[in-house]
Amino acid sequence: MTGPWLGAVADDLTGACDLADAVSEQGESAIVVVGTPGGPPPACGCAVVALKSRTAPRAEAVGDSLTAARWLVEAGCTTIYQKYCSTFDSTDEGNIGPVADALVQLATAGRAGPAGGAPSVGTPATPRVGRTLYQGQLFVGRQLLSESPLRDHPLTPMRDSDLVRVLSRQTRATVALVDWNTVAAGPERIHAAIDAARRTGAGHVLVDALTETDLDNLATALLRAPTGDAPLVAGGAAGLAAALARVRGGGTPSPGLNRAAARAVPAVPNGRRLILSGSCSARTREQVARFTGPLVSLSPVDLDADFGQTVDAVLAAVAEAYRTTDDPVLVSSSADPVLVARYDSQLGPGRSAELLEAAAGEIAARAIATLGVRRLLTAGGETAGAVVRALGLGVLRVGPAVGPGLPWMVPDPDPKLAILFKSGNFGEPDLFHTAWKLAP
Incomplete structure (x- = not known):
């Protein structure tokens, strides 16, 4: 080619x-x-x-x-x-x-x-x-x-x-x-x-x-x-x-x-599944509401008060969930527009988004390094960007798609992880449960 x-x-x-x-x-x-x-x-x-x-x-x-x-x-x-x-x-x-x-x-x-x-x-x-x-x-x-x-x-x-x-x-x-x-x-x-x-x-x-x-x-x-x-x-x-x-x-x-x-991509090793949801779109909030597995909330107010302690607590909660289930675990900061406006008023314009992006990147990197996560679904463009920066990803190849605009991606040349980057308004309401069926 x-x-x-x-x-x-x-x-x-x-x-x-x-x-x-x-x-x-x-x-x-x-x-x-x-x-x-x-x-x-x-x-x-x-x-x-x-x-x-x-x-x-x-x-x-x-x-x-x-x-x-x-x-x-x-x-x-x-x-x-x-x-x-x-x-x-x-x-x-x-x-x-x-x-x-x-x-x-x-x-x-x-x-x-x-x-x-x-x-x-x-x-x-x-x-x-x-x-x-x-x-x-x-x-x-x-x-x-x-x-x-x-x-x-x-x-x-x-x-x-x-x-x-x-x-x-x-x-x-x-x-x-x-x-x-x-x-x-x-x-x-x-x-x-x-x-x-x-x-x-x-x-x-x-x-x-x-x-x-x-x-x-x-x-x-x-x-x-x-x-x-x-x-x-x-x-x-x-x-x-x-x-x-x-x-x-x-x-x-x-x-x-x-x-x-x-869409041919190398096989990815087996491992745990994690969802990081930062999008505040109506569809993502519906997907969060439909999710019935373990859910850990992430608050920008807590991050502003003590970033390190909050991230540690989230990762500890995720690890605890993995001890009792093989299901995906959801870490969510998705909120409705009224609450987002309240955060901006309390913390200052843009501060909430800045904190949540940084936390998403750190949580992803540490979950992969220490908790055995090998399949990761992110919701929201800003969350996706924070995660790839934290992981230092360069080239991604396109794998199977679970819906329009929702392909699993595998890093090239080191396929140790499969990631689905979900745009905020994309996906069926039960996506957080069904996306894994086609994961590489």
């Missing part, structure tokens, strides 16, 4: 794994590289760089994203993909627009011909998980984004469903929309609409999509478009990335043999 053709810059780890899962489902091999990369990537068709840039300071997010994109271009990627959440998690001061601006400038700098001034093109629509875009309005299932539980997200409250308007507040470039009637008319009409937007000076183009067929039409238009020697800059959630892989592979999902090969 040669180097990757698709290179993605993801703004958090769970999103990176989601995209890698979607591409692997099409029979394309994918890896996730944690943090700013160095050295050549392992053999794969898709390389995804997982950053912690969604809520990072703007200059840091842009700088890290450019470093990742340059590495991907040098690795031979002909398509650079900006991966952001399917719910477009980003405040008006957020990073989706600035990063998109930077990626377009990188792709087109100093290049003449048809690629000059080419906009980024993308959509957050991922119909397989109920995310659709119509007339520029983002829907979560049957609800407008602004009417969904995401309106009260503690870090990125999404109270405007009009993504053209949201993105326009983050960039000086013009943001255009290709509406659904154009998308439904097929790839040629989509390509013509994107070209018209380019000629009128649009820097970014958002595209409506309601179905997988819509995404395939968009992917076909993008892959057929002439770009000279410049990489294509696309963007969105996992749905469009999967469509790009599907269309490039012939227009239909690859046979099961290829799909299985794309």
